[in-house]
Each structure stands twice: as structure tokens, then as C-alpha cells.
Amino acid sequence: MEIQVQAQGSLTVVVLTGEIDGKTAPEVQSRLLPLAENGRKLVLDMQKVTFLSSAGLRVLFLLNRAASSGSGKIFLTGLVPELRDTMSVTGFLKCFQLFDSQEQAVEALR
Amino acid sequence: MGEVNFTFSDTIAGYVAAFHRSERSFSLRTSDGREFRLFLTPTTYARKSQNLDEGYIDATGQMGELLSEGVPVYAYCIFYPAEQGFRIEAKSLIFPGDQAGSYRHEESDWWPRQVRSIADSYLRWQFNYPQEPIEYHNYRTFLHLAGGKKGDYLQETDTISRLVYGFASAFLLTGEDRFLEAAEAGTEYLREHMKFYDADDDIIYWYHGIQVSGDREQKLLTSEFGDDYDSIPMYEQIYALAGPTQTYRITGDPRILEDIEKTIELFDKYYKDNRQGGYFSHIDPITLDPRSPMLDKGNNRARKNWNSVGDHAPAYLINLYLATGEKKYADFLEDTFDTIEAHFPDFENSPFVQEKFYEDWRHDTTWGWQQNRAVVGHNLKIAWNLLRMNSLRPKEKYVALAENIARRMPLVGCDLQRGGWYDVVERLREPGESHHRFVWHDRKAWWQQEQAILAYYILYGCLGKPEYLKQAREAAAFYNAHFLDHDDGGVYFNVLANGLPYLMGNERFKGSHSMSGYHSTELGYLSAVYINFLYTGQPMDFHFRPRPRGFRENRLRVAPDLLPAGSIRITAVEIDGKPWTDFDPDGWTVQLPDSERSLRVKVTLTPVCRKGD
């Protein structure tokens, strides 16, 4: 599990690589929760995320809840079809705004 | 004298006459027509007869439907004193079938499954198979179920031979290799450790057994049983052949035939009484003389008994004839049955045959435990085997004696109140006695139920009289409802009159009586044959493993038992899994191909439309 964070103007773009499950979820949460809470827009590039377990789903949900409680917002990009499908079937997909790619998101949100 | 105004419990066996739903009671008619009113209680529960290795079949919910007209049932009840007589409350019911006239033990595969289960239980008890290989060195006659295998132990020839019979019968019915392996290993062990080849007379006799300690063996030439002490009883020599002969039917191994023929030589040379007929029951261990003074110790000098005349046929001789088809064995059979018919009946004095004789056939009524007593099972065994013989060489006198016995026995040897057959009773009734007195107890032994079941099923199969079918069904239903040990496997030796198992003293040890591995499997094998072929009309498969250059003229004889001519036909044969056509359907023989290794033969026998016609 790798997390790269870079600021791009008013956005924060995070690129996640590998699996988000019970073992790696706590690390994702501790790294990204502060970013979500400071009211900035957060773009999560999920293109290289190969697996998302229940724990992973809940971390994303937590981040989204934290962001929307402030003035921030979470956007997901590059979601692999299988992950997208799992999230929709378990009812998690609805709470996120999606973009096909990181560039599109940055373009639309700048 | 206190009247019987206390509660007690007992079993009633019978047929439902009527079910009074509102009153929660039903009337039960016993086998001889007496009626009892039984009341159901909220805690009454019911089960259906279940086979070995079959789960418990609870029928508490279906009591309403099952208690319909004509359905057979065993009701274990408590009798409460009431104004006139007793109020009888049924506490648990056993149904041998689902409806009137249907019995689980008449299902076509009921008995073969039972034989398989018993044979597997003995493989487990005796050899700890399948964890360990089948090794007769570890065989114990006295099997302490709880105890381990420490210290010296006894191996008796006739109990090993009987167990070998059980394994061979299991193979004939199922074709499963482990049983043949156990049968052949046992036959080999008997030949290696229990056989005494007497070069002088070129005959064979069998040690009573061996006492094993470590790798040393102590041969026991004479019997250690009380009644036959310090002598060589013919009974044990006869049963030494039971297992090997049944194995011979499967393999045709010439070494077995040679052992059998040389043992028969022993019978003809030392036991047979050529002057007054029949066979002596004991001979001197040293001089082999039946008239030796040494035999007086057991009161066995120059005596003849049921075993030495009657046991040949069922133990090995019929099976030997079936396997070889040789005339001399048919003659030998005829001689034994003629002897029985001539000397055993004693109907003017007693419904039971006489079992002990002096040399000149005078009745010996003072011998040991027998005195002037009757073993119910021996009488039925005579009836059963007469009918077998009648299929080989029909004689009016055979059928007459068999029917005479079959007609009298239910009134004096059968328990018409609870079902099942009794053990040993006095042959004569003293004045004023309504019933023949039980000599020791009114318990019921497993092997005597067998005699009744087989006698009445073959009587019905051959003669078609309905009363025989009724007796056969009642006997078999009682056996299957009460004698099957569903917790440890195998069968109980004895049950109380009311059918509950009797597990006291050495009755508990199933091993000590490997006989129970013999009688229960013989019952299974022959019940399947008589019921399927002579009554319900179901086909059956039989399995053989003929050795190369085994059977004479390479011809395999597959007759399952002495059955009426034309009653069954061979309808299919498979050799090593491939169909084979060279067989004589009505001659019950298969012409085997030449081969350098043993063949796997499966024969399908089909009855010729026998549905109780």
C-alpha cells in the first residue's frame, strides 16, 4: 500500500496504490483524515487500487463523512469496474462523485 | 396369597385391531387372537424398526396413521391394577413396517446391508481394521470390549471358523474385497495353526484351539468346554469346516477341498457307527475310540446326539454339495436326514424331538445339562434343513416331519404374547402344568430366532401355506426390532422375554461367541435368499472369485442354497466387469474361461415369478 499526496492549487490529489483492507486501512485513515477535515477538495486517484475490502470501504466512507461535515468534498477517479460494481452493490457508491481520470477531475474542479 | 395388584411392565406383540382416536387408545390382537385395550399417554413415543448403520427412525408424530387396522406393533406397556384386571398404558411402540402386511425386513436389500454391517463390526473388533491389517494372530476368542489386548489369550478353532463363514457370506452378498481377504486369511490361519494331519491314517482333525503367549503357542487337542472335557467332540470338528467350506464356494481353492475330504475321512473312520447308523458324539483323544473308558469322565462314552447327526448339513455339507455337486455328498446328506427322521421324533411323548441317544438309539435322558430337555432351536433347525433336503431329494417323510414340527412348535416354543422364541424347556409337562417349564430362564437367544425365521420362510416359500408366512414374519420382526445393537454394532446375544437386551456376565462379550458372527450372518444370507427368491420375487447378485484350476472342469456352481427346482434362473453373468454368456441358466452353473489369475465373477439370479403364488 502506497499513498502519494500532492497539492495542486486548491485541490489535494492523492494517488493510492495496492490493496486497502483490514491491515492497510488504519494507515490510509490516519494519513488522509486530517486532509479531509481541513475543508479542502480531495481527489482520490483509485486507478492502481487492486482490492477494496469492507474495512477499505468504511475508510472511504469515513473520509467522505469527515469532509462533508466541514466544507470539503471527496472525488474518486479511475475506479476499476470491479471495485465500482462492488461499491454500488453494497450501497457505498452513491455517496461519492466520480471522474474517469485524475486529469478530468482536476480540470473540472479547478 | 397376595393377588397381583401391583404395577409391572411388559411387552405385548400383535396387530392393531382398532384405533380410537378420541379416547387415545387402540386394541391390539396377539398372534393367537387374544385382544388387549392399550391407552396412549402424552409421553408415549414410537419408532420404526431400523437396520444396522441406519439412523434412529422416530415415528412419534405418525402414531395416528401407523395405528391402523392390521398394522403389526410391539408395545412396551405398564400395567396398572384396575377394578377388573389391568389398565394397560403403552409407553413406547416399535413398528416393524409402515402399514398392514409391509415389513421393513422384507425390503430386498435389508438383510445384505445387515450382513455387511456385522462383518465390518467384527473386522473392527477383532483386527482393528481398517487402521491395522487383518492379522489372525491378534484374533481373540474372549474379546473384552473394554480391556486391551494384553496377556495370554485363547483362540478356539470353531469360533474362528464361524467368523470366516460370516466374512465369506458377506463377500457372496456384497463382493467387497475386504471380506474375502478376511475369509481367506482365516482359512489359511486355521490350516497353518489348527490342523493336525495324521499321516498314519491320512486323515485330518482340528485342535480345539491354541493358547497364545507371545510368539509361543500351546496346542489344545481336547475341548476345554465342560460337557466335552478331555475328548474330541464331533461338534467342533464339524464346525471347523463351516468357514473354509463357505470360502471354498467362492474360490474353489483345492487345498480347502482336500482338508474337508480328509476331515470327512475322520468322520467315516472314527465317528461313524456302521452297524446301528448315525455318528458317535465324542472320541478318545489318544486312541480315537468312541467307546474308550476315558470318555466316561464326561459321560460321553458311545453316545450319539443331535449335533453329531444333524449339524453336518447346515454347518458345511450342504454348502459342500452346492460347491461340488458330487453325488457322494448328496448320499451323505440323505443318510443324515434319514437317520434323523428314523430316530429323533418322539411325538407320542413330547412335541420336541429327542436329542441324546445311546449307541442303540435308546433315549439318553440323564446326560449332563440336557437330561430330558429340549432346545427349541434344534427342533426348528431340523424342520428348516428337512425342507432344504427336500429340494435335493424329495421325500414325503421329510415334508411330513418338517410340517409336524412346524405345526407344534408355536404352541410350546414360541412366546405368543411378546413375540420371539424361547431357549431350553422341559420336553415333558408334569400333570397340571399348562406350559412346558423353562429350564433356566425365559430369555430368548439370538441364534434360536434364526432357526424359526429360516424354518418358516422356507416352509412358506416351498409349500405356500399362509400360517407359515405369519410365523416367519413375526419371528423376523421380533429379531429386527430387538436384537440389533445400534450403539456398538452386531447383535445382542440374549434379550429378556420382553425384548430388552440382557447384558450380564459373559453374555456381554460378543467375541467369545464369534458364533454370533456366524448365526447372524447365516441368518442374513439365507433370509435374503428365501425372502427375495421364494416370496417377494426380487433378483439378487452373488459374487465369486474362482482361483485358476480350482473348480472341477472349470465349472462354477452358483446355487445360493438348496432351492426347489426351477424356482430361480441365472439371468446375467459378468466376469471382470464384462458380460459373459457361457452359463446354464437352469443348471445354476457358469462355465469359466481358462485364466492364469483369479476371476471376478458377478452372477444375477432372478426368481421365476414367485409372488406368493
Added chain:
Amino acid sequence: MPDTSSRIDYYPTHEYQGFHLRPGHPYPFGATILSGGVNFSVFSSHATSCTLVLFDKGEPLPRVEIPFPDSFRIGNVWCMVVFDLDCESVEYGYRMDGPFEPAEGHRFDPTKILLDPYAKTVSGREIWGQDPDWQQPFPHRGRLVFEDFDWEDDRPLERPMEELVIYEMHVRSFTRHPSALVKHPGTFAGLLEKIPYLKELGINCIEMMPVYEFDEFENSRKSPTTGETLYNYWGYSTVGFFSPKAGYAATGRWGMQVDELKNVVKEIHKAGIEVILDVVFNHTAEGNEHGPTISFRGLDNKTYYMLTPEGYYFNFSGCGNTLNCNHPIVRSIVLDCLRYWAAEFHIDGFRFDLAAILGRDPWGAPLPNPPLLESLAFDPVLAKCKLIAEAWDAGGLYQVGTFPAYGRWAEWNGKYRDDVRRFVKGDPGLAGALATRLQGSPDLYGWNGRGPTASINFLTCHDGFTLLDLFSYNEKHNEKNGEENRDGANDNHSWNCGREGATEDPPVQALRRQMIKTALSILLTSRGVPMLWMGDEMGRTQEGNNNAYCLDDPTNWLDWNLTEQNRDLLRFVQLLLRHRKAHPLLRSKKHPCFHRGGFEEYPEISFHGQAPWQPDWSEESRRLACLWSGRDRQDAPAFLYFAVNAHWEGAWFALPRIPRCWHVAINTGMPAPEDIFAPGEEVLLSDQSGVFLSPRSAMFIIGK
């Protein structure tokens, strides 16, 4: 997030082979995730010792076996908190030691690892039909679950009972057929994609056949005729009472079946449709003494099962054992289970399989006042849940109409099914019986105020023929079940309309469609709660198999091409359901009365024959009409005249005179589209004095 650092009871006090432990909380039972650890709690009345066995997900051998120290036991409950566990990848079970004395009822076996009956998800059968590892000694393992699903503002719909139209369905069969064209066939997710269909059909409640974890490979064998594997397809044999069947979830392989099912319930509620679960508390998957030891037998055989004095299993369920439901401990498990589903899955109601067993005492005698049924009836959490009983069992107990109900229980009305089947197929002398069924069976549910909503009216269900097969087969055809056609009921009261089985003969096909429409129009104009069997609205067939419990093939799968092939029938059912919704008179909570209660001097209900006010109750009668009178939704006077002619000859029915004009809503004798008109578009009857009913047809006429 609670500040965990200060709480003293969140720190380990014991250690075992590197695992940090502390005495746990006896309640709640099962495995509960706390911050920093997991609380395991299990109870047994007769066990002498207990060991917690932990696995890494999918590993054949345990990672550790932690014996419960005696200080971790409170009464008969062993509880322990284990710290620093990865909740997603841990699997757990228990070893219970104790006496093995079958005659006493004890069957403890410490060599067996036991499934926690309170396990919230169970592993081992994540993918339906995937051949299991038969050597695995511990196939069904408990796993942990996150219970923080975001329900937004959803809660059970609590629809009034009289409004319900129940649609019984099998989750896998509903979307498994390729024609369903769903992304995840045969799963909860597949059902999501069919919600619009259900909404448009007009039903407002689905009853799912068992979705608790079960083993589809129980008693699986090869079919002697087809060679296919025969499964425990219906699932009436529970392994895990608190866990949704992983094999039914598209995300089952990742252990997300709980979230998936919760999401499905949420979406179905959004469409205004309730969810009822078919639950099996009469027996378990452990069978008799020859069956597998999965959970209860090893935990506390004597407490959980009804045993004979010799320690064998009573068999009132016909499946090998009988759950000892009226034992206090078992009663509490049943209550905990139903409360869990009602609270955590927002389930609207439960249908109890062979419910008569729930009223038997530990020795099988029926109880006049069974504690379990009473507890369920008055439970605070279940207060608004529908409780539906299959009011008989395989042990000869038939309680239709006499089921101890406490005014809360409804029952599958077996008498309704048999009477209407026999009337529709033309048996004589059933006019009286039909009249009683139309009113909501007051003969069965009229006493102590139960009312028509206690009667679940149905013609077909999973047991028996489909509606089309009811009119296509005289005999059952269960050869594919591999039991030589001995299984399945024989008293089907069916009629094949002249030809056994499928046919291309147009008149027979038309007659069968007409019989279906006639039967459905009776069902949906009767008071009481109507229930449809999945697919009957589009003429589904099982080729005469009336007991397809074991077939995972097109016999059970719903063929969605039928929505196109039988478009007319589907339209008929949709409009019929809209008619039922349009007329509250048909859905009243009370039984009708004969002499008043209608509009002005008309009675609420009156029966008629070919002549008005003169019904033919004779032994030969095959015709009946009834007139409902009262107020409709806008409080305007309402007159509903329903006539049915099951005779093979047509007949003229003179209509009773009413202060309105008769308009035809339904005439099953007419081919589509004239067989039914939408509510509001009924056609004015040209001759107001009467109508001619063609043979084996029904008409529904409204006064407007």
C-alpha cells in the same frame, strides 16, 4: 470517536501464546467488535470446558487455540476479549468438552470445532455450487462483520397487514436464468436490478425463501436420471441463524454479504415494498445421530434438541431432528435471532416453516399456551413485524385455524388453497366453501377477533405445482428429483385441461390461460392477505415437478422471456392488482356482516346465483356470485359484483338492481385485451339486467 485511552476496561490483563486477553462481557452473545479487540461470548449448560479456536481466513489449520480460563466464565457463559485482531481476516470456532453419553442426551466431542450459533457471517460456502473440500473438519466458520451500515432514514415500512400483496420468491431462482440479463445472476445484487419490475407488477411485499446461511451440498447426490448434482437448493436446513447466505451475494467471496443484503432491503423499501423472510426454527442442518456435528449438537445437544428417553432425536420435522423451541435457552436464541434481523436488516416480517413444531413441549406434546409463540407475539422489537405461520408440521399436527396466535399471528391458509383449487377445476358442491373463503375464512379466523388478515390466501407456493402446471398436469412428474417420483404431494387438486403437460394445441393453451386468470381474480378479490408464487404472473412452469427442492436448473430458474411470451397474462395481473388497491372493500380488516354495513340498506356482502339474491348452495352447484357494498376511497357509494362460473357450460347471471350503472372491469372469458380494463376505464354494460358468463370464467363488475 470515543476516547479509548482513558477506559480501564480496554486494556489486556492476560496473555496466551502472544495473544492479549481479558475476561469478556457475557452479553451480547457471539463475536462483537470493540475498539482494540473482539468480545467472544458463548454458552453451554453442560460443557465442562471451552476453547476459542482462531484461524486466518481460509487456512486449513488453526493459528491458535485459546482455552477459556475458569475466571473467564460467568455462570454457563464463557466470554473473552482478544486484542489486536484483524477483524476482516479472522475466522473463529469453539471446542466444547463434556460428557459423551448419548443415552443421557450428551454428545460432547472436543475433537470437533463448532460454529458459533450467533456468528454474523459464516464462511465455507462463499460461492454457490463450488465443490467444497470434503476433508475440511471445520467447513462452516464464524467471521466478524462491521455493523455500521448507513441506513440513511430507512426503517421497516410497517404497512397495514390488510394492504399487503405478498410475492413469494427464491433469491437464486429469481435472476439466475440468463434471460434475466442481470450483472450478478442469482444473487441479492441481481434482485436490485429487478425492483422496477416488482414495482410495476404492483406487489408491495416480497417473501424470500430461506436466506440464512445453509449448505447447498447437504445430502447432495448425483441424479440417477440426469447425472446432474442434486442440491439442498431451497435451503430449508439452517447452518447459521444470524448470517445471510454468502453464496447468495455477488460480494460473498469478499465477505460483504451483510452490506449487500442491507443495501437490497434499503432499495426495496424505497420502492415501497416490504421484505419478509422465510425462517426455519423447527430443525437444523445437523440431522440425526448420523448427521454432521456443526454447532448445536457439540455445544449442548441435550438443551437444543428434543430427545427420546434413550437420547435419540424426535423427528417432527421429517428432516432428522427437532429444535427444542420451548426450552428457555432455545427460546432466547430464536428471539435474539429475529430481533437481530428486524433491527439490523430492517426486515418487515417472518414466515415460520412448520410453525406447529414451535408449539410442542420438549417431549413433543402440543402445548395449549406455548411460551415461544407468546414471547414472539408480545416482543417489543418485533411489535410491528408480521408473523406468519405455516400452521402444520410433518408430525401430524394440523393447526390451521387453531394456531395459538395471541391476536398477532397470521397463517398460511391451506384450506383456502384446497377449496379454491377444487372449485376452479369444477368439483361440485363447493359454492358454500368458496363463499366462506371470499369473506376471509371467518370459519377459521372469526373467533377472538383475529379477522381476515390472519388468513394468508394462496393458490400456489414453493411446495407443489406452479399456477400454470396446476392446470397442465393431473399427475406429479418428479423423476428428476432422483426419488423415483415417490416425493412430493399427491393430493394436488389439479386438472390438465385435457392434455397432460406442455402442448401446442391452441384451445388447450387458451383454456389454461383462462383458468389462471379466473383463479387469480378469485384470489385478489378475496378478503385476507393474497400471496403469489414467483413467476405465476407470467405463466412459469416446472414441467409438472411439484417438489423441485433439489434442482439447480431451469426447472427452478425464472424464465424472463415469459414476460414477453405471456405479455397479456402479465398485463392482466398488473391491472388485477391495481383493482385490488382501488377497492378498500376487498381489503377490510374485519369480516363482513350479512345484514347491514353496506350502502344504505344493502348488506356489506350478499351472495347471488344466476338469479339475484338466490345463491345455489346445492351439492351440484359450480356457480356463485357475491356483491360487496360500502364506500370507496372518496367515500362515494361502492358496489362490486364478482361472479364465477366453474361449470363447463356458459350461464346467464341476472344482476341485482343497484342505484348505479354496472360497468365491466374484468371478464376472464374474453381474450386480451378485453379480459380486463384499468381501474377508471371500466366499460358501461350495455344490458344492465345481466351478463352471460362463458364456461370456466369469472367477471368483476362495478357500480358507477
Added chain:
Amino acid sequence: MAFEVALETTPETAKITLKGELDAASAPRFKEIIEKAAVSSPARLVLFVNDLTFLASAGLRVLIFAKQKMGAGVQIYVIGSQGPVRGTLEMSGFHHSVYLQDSYGD
């Protein structure tokens, strides 16, 4: 050649020397000697058969019967058996119960 048999007993050993042919006729005499030897319930029974030319089954039966009567504890040694006598012992399986030796040291 006539049959001769001689008995010599010590507290724990009984020694019997056999010469000639032991057949059905002479078997009873051999049985008496064995019974006499059994009286002192020796721990060991030693049979010297170097000069025994013929052993009939009857003789062998006496031996086996005697062993059975004396009990399992008694060790039997047959010294100097050869040719047909040894063949008889082996064919009857009796060699499993006794010790066949060429010589016997006291």
C-alpha cells in the same frame, strides 16, 4: 524294534528316554509314563528321542495331550529328533509349542 521308555525325575525336570517304535499299540504305556512324570509337576519335560525310530500320530497325540494337561507353564524339549520323527512333529504344527534341540546341556 520293541518300544522302550525310561523315566528319571528331579525336582524341577523330568527326563524320558524313548527307544524303538512308538505306535498306537505302545501309546498307552507312554501315556502312563507321562502321567507319572506329571505327578511331580516338573517345570521342564525333556524327551530324548535319538533312538526313536518311529513316531505314530497316536504317540504324538499323547505328547500334545500331556502338554495340555500339564499346563502352559511347562517347557517341553525334544532332543535329537530327526528324519520322519521330526517330520511328524512339524506336520502337526507341534513344533510351535516345543523346543526342538539337538543336544541338552544340564
